[in-house]
Amino acid sequence: MTLAETQSAFAVFLRSGEEADAPPFGSAGLQIYLNNYRSQLIACLEASYPRTRQWIGDDAFLHAAVNHIDCVHPRSWTLDAYGHDFADTLDALFPDDPEVHDLAMLERTLERAFVAADGDTVTIAAVASTDWDVQPLHFTSSTLLLPVKTNVADLWSWLTEGEDAPPSVQRVEAGTVLLVWRRNGDSRFRAVGAAEARALALILSTSNFGALCERLVAEHGFEDGARSAGLLLRQWVSDGIVAA
Amino acid sequence: MAITLPSRFGLGMRRPHYADFLAHDAAVDFVEVISENFMVDGGRPRDILRRVREGYPVALHGVSMSLGSADGLDTAYLRRLRALVDEIEPLFVSDHLSWSRIGEFNSHDLLPLPYDRATLDLLCDAVDQAQAALGRTLLIENPSSYLVLPGAEMREWEFLNALTQRTGCGLLLDVNNVFVSASNHGFDPYAYLDGLVLEHVRQIHLAGHSHGRELLIDSHDQPVPHSVWSLYAHVLPRITGAATMIERDDDIPPLAELLDELDIARSIAARPLAAAA
Numbered sequence: 001m002t003l004a005e006t007q008s009a010f011a012v013f014l015r016s017g018e019e020a021d022a023p024p025f026g027s028a029g030l031q032i033y034l035n036n037y038r039s040q041l042i043a044c045l046e047a048s049y050p051r052t053r054q055w056i057g058d059d060a061f062l063h064a065a066v067n068h069i070d071c072v073h074p075r076s077w078t079l080d081a082y083g084h085d086f087a088d089t090l091d092a093l094f095p096d097d098p099e100v101h102d103l104a105m106l107e108r109t110l111e112r113a114f115v116a117a118d119g120d121t122v123t124i125a126a127v128a129s130t131d132w133d134v135q136p137l138h139f140t141s142s143t144l145l146l147p148v149k150t151n152v153a154d155l156w157s158w159l160t161e162g163e164d165a166p167p168s169v170q171r172v173e174a175g176t177v178l179l180v181w182r183r184n185g186d187s188r189f190r191a192v193g194a195a196e197a198r199a200l201a202l203i204l205s206t207s208n209f210g211a212l213c214e215r216l217v218a219e220h221g222f223e224d225g226a227r228s229a230g231l232l233l234r235q236w237v238s239d240g241i242v243a244a
Numbered sequence: 245m246a247i248t249l250p251s252r253f254g255l256g257m258r259r260p261h262y263a264d265f266l267a268h269d270a271a272v273d274f275v276e277v278i279s280e281n282f283m284v285d286g287g288r289p290r291d292i293l294r295r296v297r298e299g300y301p302v303a304l305h306g307v308s309m310s311l312g313s314a315d316g317l318d319t320a321y322l323r324r325l326r327a328l329v330d331e332i333e334p335l336f337v338s339d340h341l342s343w344s345r346i347g348e349f350n351s352h353d354l355l356p357l358p359y360d361r362a363t364l365d366l367l368c369d370a371v372d373q374a375q376a377a378l379g380r381t382l383l384i385e386n387p388s389s390y391l392v393l394p395g396a397e398m399r400e401w402e403f404l405n406a407l408t409q410r411t412g413c414g415l416l417l418d419v420n421n422v423f424v425s426a427s428n429h430g431f432d433p434y435a436y437l438d439g440l441v442l443e444h445v446r447q448i449h450l451a452g453h454s455h456g457r458e459l460l461i462d463s464h465d466q467p468v469p470h471s472v473w474s475l476y477a478h479v480l481p482r483i484t485g486a487a488t489m490i491e492r493d494d495d496i497p498p499l500a501e502l503l504d505e506l507d508i509a510r511s512i513a514a515r516p517l518a519a520a521a
């Protein structure tokens with residue numbers, strides 16, 4: 001058996017966990033490696049999705065984690081990447097509970113923002129001296145938009161702070177998004193209305209504040225459109241998402 | 245009276261103790277971190293490491309280089325690690341004598357290798373490539389193992405001796421791993437240490453293990469046991485200038501308990517040669 005064949009046989013066994021796939025290396029040792037493999041992946045998912053686990057309960061979460069491990073095998077050098085598709089597994093397991101997918105995606109997006117590249121941000125004082133018709137408007141690397149189907153922001157508040165009964169799950173308007181970003185080292189989010197969501201998406205795709213102004217003026221007239229664009233820019237600078 | 249003192253005593257930096265290390269008030273000579281935990285683009289993890297580095301030398305200890313993969317090293321991984329190395333200027337960079345990845349599958353475990361000549365050739369090429377990519381000497385850690393792959397042509401220490409001789413890499417000697425593997429595979433841990441060329445040892449790990457149904461498990465969730473301290477006391481007089489640290493990854497106690505354990509290592513290192521031998 002070549003090294004490649006040995007390692008492939010080992011990998012087949014770890015993925016399936018089936019005795020029939022066990023290579024002839026010594027069963028007691030193989031079981032330890034199998035247990036290490038699966039328990040580490042479960043621990044990874046538990047660490048990555050604590051709020052989702054809190055919402056659906058330990059037993060349901062463990063069932064989902066086992067299902068994920070059976071279907072999705074780790075590929076990346078970093079274990080942190082393993083849970084990236086966990087929301088899809090949850091979506092398949094909880095088709096009538098869209099908030100479960102939303103919660104998992106929110107946790108995943110907050111984590112992406114948490115370790116996104118560093119960068120300086122524009123201050124309120126610097127905004128007035130910048131010609132935004134010429135200067136590209138870039139958001140920080142941690143600035144992310146998350147489309148949601150439910151009032152997941154309310155659920156999150158309850159999961160992190162609430163002591164009363166949990167809020168009822170409600171569907172939200174199509175096109176509702178959460179703006180997720182990092183400030184002072186901590187990830188955060190806020191719900192964004194449809195108009196701001198469209199504006200954010202335009203800037204993320206074009207970095208062109210002038211194009212946003214033109215669109216808002218076309219939609220609302222010169223005075224209201226220009227004022228709306230100015231208010232949005234002020235809000236984003238205040239949030240700390242406009243890159244210097 | 246001649247005595248041998250390792251140059252440094254340190255601890256693995258784990259999350260419960262971040263505040264102590266950020267305050268730079270833990271009485272250690274260096275800290276070791278898991279490289280992959282800080283190989284992120286930015287944010288708080290990287291910031292914490294920078295600030296800890298201002299107070300302590302930092303050793304980068306990897307678990308994902310997968311030096312023994314039959315299909316070679318992950319060059320994107322090496323580039324990312326190099327960026328961290330360039331920023332942190334670590335005391336040591338280390339990884340394991342093991343493999344984790346084959347094809348599109350990454351087990352995220354330190355899986356055993358067959359100690360044959362073909363695998364040695366592959367490991368030598370991988371270590372050469374890694375050292376070139378990182379621009380520095382790599383330390384290779386002896387793993388704990390729970391099975392012996394067929395086809396072995398040499399003992400683990402002979403394999404490591406050949407690897408260090410051919411590549412110039414250093415060794416991270418994990419004394420607990422020697423004990424665990426010796427117990428699991430029925431060899432004499434003292435013979436292992438006596439057979440290893442110790443001049444290449446730059447760093448020493450001390451840790452605890454737990455008892456499985458049939459085998460010892462390298463769990464890092466216990467204090468360093470007497471059996472491991474005995475091996476440490478046996479080998480230390482023959483090692484010059486290595487950095488010793490306690491490695492604890494689970495059931496992590498208050499920092500003071502780990503510092504007390506580290507004091508045991510210091511006291512063993514301070515023994516006169518004749519008493520330690």
